[in-house]
Amino acid sequence: MSEKQQKLVLSIIDFLNESITNGTVKADDREGLEVAVQCIGEAFGVDPSNDEQALRLSVKPATLQTIFDVYLKTKEKVDGGSQSQTSTSSSLPKGPSAEDKAKAEKLKQSGNALMSSKEYDEALEAYTEAISFDSGNPIYYSNRAAAYSSKGDHLSAVGDAELALAADPTFVKAYHRLGHAQYSLGDYKAAADAFERGLKLDPTNAGLKSGLQNAKERISEDDDEGPPPLVPDDARGSARAGGGGGGGGMPDLASMMNNPQMMAMAQQMMANGGLANLMGNPAVANMMNRVQSGDVPSMEEIMSDPALRNLASQFGAGR
Template sequence: MSEKQQRLVYSIIEFLNQSIEDGAVKADDQESLEVAIQCIGEAFNVDPSNQEQADRLSVKPATLQNIFDVFMKTRAKVAPSASTSTGASSSKPKDASEDEKAQAEKHKATGNSQMSAKKFDDAIQSYNQAVTLDPSNPVYYSNRAAAHSSKGDHLAAVGDAEKAISVDPKFVKAYHRLGHAQYSLGDFEAAASAFERGLKLDSTNAGLKSGLQNAQARIDHVGGASSPPETTTPAQRAVPGAAGSGLGGMADMFRGMGGGAGGMPDLASMMNNPQMMAMAQQLAANGGLANLMQNPAVANMMSRVQSGDMPSMAELMSDPTLREMASQFGATGAP
């Protein structure tokens, strides 16, 4: 038994004895209270009649009553401001100054450049600095989610995408990031839910529509199972719609990518071109398409596309692997 506990018990017994003496307790209850005081003292080895214990355990001139009164008065003064402060901080991140916002934008720009250079860990650090300076901007969390997905850390991407949504529930791109990460984890139902939530905000978003179609197709195919089928490679599992090494999988992969942005060709139209389909069939026949889908550069490109980060043609052609892929499909004029 610690002395601190005994001091508390001594103060309680002292308070109860004082209540009996003051008549605060009815006469009919006094005997019962006295028995209770005796039991409490014995349980904690405290004897108020022992002078040595009284000198050691007493908190006089303070009493339990006035200690409690001070606590209640202090709490009454502190509690309102504390609750107000807590409520404000939990509902809204701190407001960044104009200088902090400018510095955060510089870190974001650096992170974007590092993403283009495939320096994903460096990009994450840059986005970390942006978030620290301005935690109220959902773009920084969303971009960091894309960086996590690009390096295969889809769980971290889910966390950042959800954080972006909590900061700004109307930030549509975050729902695409979330759906892509959930899809890559094999949780197709969660992915479909994320895409649907985004479409409620932007019903015309092609990326969200494509993501939802792919997720629903996988739910229908595997009966809602939460793991990718064994026939897909890790690279294919990282890209919604890229499952399978046949032409259907390749067409699904290109479908919904659109065209024209950043110098990109209309890939969906390309897949409807008979000559292009003949080339693709030849590539599939000799096993080249399966190998292509296992290429990390291709998987990364498609992951970025599905995340809404459309690479430019110049960026694609700077990658030897992707340049070779383009040449196989008859693309010319690479810088």
């Protein structure tokens, strides 16, 4: 079983244990859920009481709930953006007239001026309107990507940079926009790939060279990192009880959404389908819903449900 799978299992166990301690689960149902937690841990070789293993597998300060919330927010944004772009593209003429091109160029210049004055929302509107007049010009998508990145919305910047490259794969600046956005999301390998693709077209581009060097340094740092150092029990206890953010010392959702690494994690989980597949499992979804509502299934119910009984083998399929 991979470490990634065990991290997910530990997050599920932490979620269930938290449901026991925070009063979500009725007192009469706690014993049954505690037995279920023990069975899940044994099935996947995860022991939350093993401090060394818990430190190695922990994704804190994230939790299963916050990661899932980020996933839903990201999915809504991606789906909404795709629908908007599809709707816009379908309504545009295939060949813009000279008049439309002139209007688009004027709007682009207006957007550039707004960018200079750091009026990013207004700049986004100007570039979007320019695209509505001339959807085949990669500059407008690339400039809008820069506006999104300036606002910290690097996920949308990635989408626009890719649209610019779809319009013109030789437009070098779009590779820089794409690499910058991917780097800001914490996806250093994707960033390096974007910079390298741009350098194939413009080998002397200083910005692309610098971006590639920075991305490779971060990749090297990540590869060199070993397991997290062991923390003394008293220090670990303080960290768990630390203040700030949301309830229980955890950061609130807004801070999680502004964390580039969390956004990158959400993207990766969306891309490989891991989180969607887990939450799409009817057995898991039903169990989570019942736990959240305080209606914890008994062990007899769990063991009599073929889907839940086979969950362990489904997780271990990649061994």
